[in-house]
Amino acid sequence: MVKVFRCAARHGYAVEVSPFIPNRVACAASQYYGIAGCGSLLVLDETESGLSLIRSWQWGDGLFDVAWSESNEHVMVAGGGDGSLQLWDTANHTAPLRVAKEHTQEVYSVDWSQTRGENLVVSGSWDQTAKVWDPALNQSLITLRGHEGVIYSTIWSPHISGCFASASGDGTLRVWDVKGGVCRLAVPAHNAEILSCDWCKYDQNIVATGSVDCSMCVWDLRNVRQPVNQLRGHTYAIRRVKFSPFTKSLLASCSYDFTVRSEEPKCGASLTERMDGRSEITCSLRLSSIIHTCVASQLIDRLSDVPQVPHTHTAVD
């Protein structure tokens, strides 16, 4: 069953399921495919009958990514086309709690660290830098340089503290050590722009990348000379990849080819689910870490779309 929320004149860019409230998602959206115009941040609750709008805020530039706080159920951070990060509170109806503007170009990714004892935000920008922030966004703690193209994705490792991975238009996947302030690993992962990366939740060495070359690669960081698996199912650029929170070897992806797929790389790239029939570019997706059967995906031309997908298969390890 697919539940759809439509928001006129806004194109969905990112969707994130709340880590506290299982039926709640935050959506970052932009006007005109994010190419020009304003942005919106929306909080939606899934109800029996559909998706209901809990809160929405407008921003003067496109919003490209959003992340929920891991310590406060009301708080989110969003990244915008004006280079700003904004801290939003569902209890505050009007303005963000804080706006931090250090990036000089579009902020395309934000992520809130999940490792114990750590509470940091990382942002990736088209100014080719990644910045790490304290949770109040007072000022950036460190700026990491090294990518030679725009940064599209920055994701904290769920296992290693102070470590995140980034995907860039320069075709490399990089792994960063925040404490040392250095890039520990640069993987020339694709011969094209890499739009997304994600960490396996069950193996600290496994990272997946999704690229404009239509392929998804799974990398073992201990040996990056070649990918441990390459998945070629999509027919256009892969916009986002996400590992399942429940199944070690299950990977979901969404693409400009209008489809969302979930695949099991270990059993020979077999396609396990394919959600098709979309008339628009899928831009973002998120597997719920609380509800096993819930996938939130987002279309670039329609705001948000939460299909219930029964996962009938089992893990193959």
Place this chain on the structure above:
Amino acid sequence: MHRLKIISGHLSPSSGSSQDRRDLWRTECGSGPEDVVVVHGLRTAIGKAKRGAFKDTTPDELLSAVMTAVLKDVGLSPNKLGDVCVGNVLQPGAGALMARVAHFLSGFPETVPVYTVNRQCSSGLQALFNIAGAIRSGSIDLGLACGVESMSLRSIGNPGDLSSRLVDNDKARDCILPMGITSENVAERFGVSREKQDAFALSSQQKAAKAQTSGLFQQEIVPVTTKFVDDDGKEREVTVTKDDGIRAGTTLAGLGNSSQVSDGAAAVLIGRRSAVDALGLPVLGVLRASAVVGVPPDVMGIGPAFAIPAALEQAGLTVDDIDVFEINEAFASQAVYCVAKLGIPLEKVNPSGGAIALGHPLGCTGARQVVTLLNELKRRGRRAYGVVSMCIGTGMGAAAVFEYPGL
């Protein structure tokens, strides 16, 4: 623009494998070789019935003028046409004979078939739907969709043979209401004030006058040389290039707020994209959706308020996604109602005026609106969507969504 460049790069990467990739900008909205595309369209000027420039011109002549000109413009031989469909309302049998005569007057070979269709005010659009359907079903590759009406030579009148039982059925009885009464019903039932109707009608005249003065209609009108009998009974030859219903200096006081009774014709060449590409023909627009729905006959004018959402849903679009709406102004009351009901910003509606100023040659109108819409989108230059819609007597509405692919 930087952001556009980077995001476009995701769709057409400069490096990496690109051997068997289609052009994404085309496929992005579901484009493919099976699309029904509009190649070209033209119309005659629209003349005021019984007084205007075409008062002595038979419909086969009007039709032949546009049929010939459309093919000539794109250099297509008529024997490439799989079928020709002509919308007509007032000729006997919807002008089946008249259409075949026009066909031969145009120099089309006998091997090409032709037929007519009558869905009242939507006939010209229905002709396009019919040809599009034949293309989709694989029966034909290319076809000509036309519409023609001479309201000078034929009037609405004879209802044909009807059962006396029609008076026992409310809906059936409502079908014989004069259209003017249905318009009053819409105004009364949905509270469309006289002021709103008049303001809408005046704006239609003003927009049309401005469009005519700035020469916007020149690219869509094919000049027609025909005979004209003047007041003294003398016959002379005239070449008609301008709509004669537009009244530039009109005021609220001296205004009509229903469509004019008119003569005119229009033709639109459509085909399957693969066939159109193979012949090296241009693509002016893509048919994205088509819908016809029924509404109560006594308020038939509300048809577009139901047909447009149906077509938009088919296309996966919303009112916000549409740049231009060509909504037939059968009556100001129903047009105002439909626009308000759908929440369409007025500036998107009939930017070059509508039937109140230009006239409404019944069978021609739908095809004429398609021509006007695609020319307007072409002038604007950017890739955009447009809608053509009209109400239909006896209670229906029709709507089509077109995409202009951009320069």
